[in-house]
Amino acid sequence: MAVRRISANLALDHAVASRQAAGESIVHLGFGEARLPVFPGLVDRLVSGAGRNSYGPVPGSAGALRAVAGYFDRRRLPTRPEQVVLAPGSKALLVALQLAVPGDVLLPAPCWVTYAPQAVLAGKDVFTVPIPAECGGVPDPDALREAVRAARAAGANPRIVVLTAPDNPTGTTATPDLIRRICAVAEAEDLLLVSDEIYRDLVHDPDFEYLSPAEVAPDRTVVVTGLSKSLALGGWRIGVMRFPGTEDGERMRADVASVASEVWSTLAGPMQEVVEYAFDEPAELVARRDADARLHGALARAVHDIAAKAGALVRPPTGGFYVYPDFEPLRDRLAATGVVDGDSLQERLLERHGVAVLAGGHFGDDPRGLRFRAATSVLYGDRPELQQEAMEATDPTAVPHVARALDVVELAFTALGATPGGRP
């Protein structure tokens, strides 16, 4: 077990908390949480499910599995309830899959902080592959093929690729063309694709052409999702996994259910009632989710524009609530002020400008890069009233508390590009 460490997020949270305790005002863009109130219909279901105190079937109740199957059906992924397993969060399912499926793991760099430690926990080796210029969440297809071959030549057994679309940390979404190219590599090199689609329902533009690798390579793609991001239910811990409708898929699902039966037994009964409701996608819930996606888009674009204006390279965000600027164009100017890598950039933004972000190295990116992730959803405010105000505004960036926070971000990013000693 080589995992012992305080996670990067937690360490940042501690640093922020101690500065706040000392009276500083911090704009905390470090924490990847949807930061919106619970939709009332979800609370109703939690309440009506309270009587579910029996252990149910490990994968989930019939009603909940049926609802999830319907959710995937509506996304061009025909699904039987027997292809689904529920869990207290998508993390538990990802770990169970890692434990159940042999072979080493290939990850895009950067990617979500949790994939690599999970692979290590399951005793696997991890190989990282750079993302293409157009978007993150997927490795560059050519680099992926090379990485697989190099790893095999070195005696490793790379078999699993994790993809994220929309992506954390870049806030971008792989295009259909890119997904098809990744699937072609997976076919050629006999790789299992794990498609993390937890931000899928938060694509900003409703007309975006979303393609799941499970549509292109259905026999070799496992899809994982949950309600933490799309319905702001991180604290409720609800994840689901969909396995291929093949014999291999059945076997993987049985193996994951077997791990589940030893680790978490089943998703809590009241939460399964929430699953039934949420994955059925009633109109009132979809309306709220779509409005949230628009809100996330508005703030992510605002922070993107600030970063771009300050001189950073930054992919335009298309889903979720992240922006991933690269201040490489300002390397010389930053170096003159002592900022030479991701960590010193993160530190500078927090210590001098009161803006908390997470440096790229924490996501498996090159630690020398002048890159970081900004989670833009925290801009809505830390109280439900403030969040509600942001949700209801026609232009959320103009809501006073949001605008003030954006001003702090703008000052901070602009200061990075200022001549040393000069003023922004």
Next chain:
Amino acid sequence: MAVRRISANLALDHAVASRQAAGESIVHLGFGEARLPVFPGLVDRLVSGAGRNSYGPVPGSAGALRAVAGYFDRRRLPTRPEQVVLAPGSKALLVALQLAVPGDVLLPAPCWVTYAPQAVLAGKDVFTVPIPAECGGVPDPDALREAVRAARAAGANPRIVVLTAPDNPTGTTATPDLIRRICAVAEAEDLLLVSDEIYRDLVHDPDFEYLSPAEVAPDRTVVVTGLSKSLALGGWRIGVMRFPGTEDGERMRADVASVASEVWSTLAGPMQEVVEYAFDEPAELVARRDADARLHGALARAVHDIAAKAGALVRPPTGGFYVYPDFEPLRDRLAATGVVDGDSLQERLLERHGVAVLAGGHFGDDPRGLRFRAATSVLYGDRPELQQEAMEATDPTAVPHVARALDVVELAFTALGATPGGRP
């Protein structure tokens, strides 16, 4: 990953379900569930906690950890909140501990079905040690010492012993003397004790002298418990773990929290509000729990008496809701009818007598033994109204639906002792 299998419980459930579907009436003593309604005060807390949709601290919220610390304080185990981690069930904590602590595992035989697969999942070797004649849930101390030395001589590294008091499957509770002897072996051989006390609040006799190994060997005992059994909340998935108040304990807790952060993030927010309430042990909840313990005792004793009268050796149950008869005295008579081991005994009871039990082999016991676990809590009935009736009765064994089920059990067990071809 050598875990792939349908768990014994699930396989039995399937067999029972298919017989029930075919119109048979089955008394299902196979499933270890408290089988009682949710206490209304718990539902109130789930509801008031619904707004907790943020990710909180991985180990648990300050209020919840404080409540759990108080719970242990009241059990002569002085505890700081910083010694506690919450999880969606005690299973998750046990697995995390196995992943976090190096060394192989020693288990009493028989013991709960889940400990061994969890150890395998964590890449450990498992050594089983027989229980003493007086009670289960602990290995015989002398046999434990020998097993440790033999395992070390064979090159293994046995470091962890799991104890269960009250015990699943035997329904018995280790005496203080036995606990002290086990702790002495643990000291002498430098072993970590994992004390599973999930049935602790279901000791039948309020005057029973309960001793936790954490009182005797505080520096080398981790305690795990939860609400699944004592408050009939299996389907809500709430577990807690208490680490020693030492530097070693702190390290273990940090490692388990690190695994937690990659596997389940944190216990669901609404459930943490339930933890705050339940572990504070308000009087109304304690009254209900104590009444449940008396009910469990009455039914476990009834089934014990039936088994003893039928000729089985059976330890008198003292906690929880299990009985573990041994039909060895009837081996010859049973052999003449084709029943020669635990599995054939289990099959006979189900197929000929409509009584579902789980053979000892599933608990790591010698599969040749004529032993099985009967979970007596299912006798209360499968509907809340029936359960309520059993809870409210002065003599629950006399409640009509309970008495009828006990009659079926009596017929079944007595038939095992009848001369082949004759009548019971």
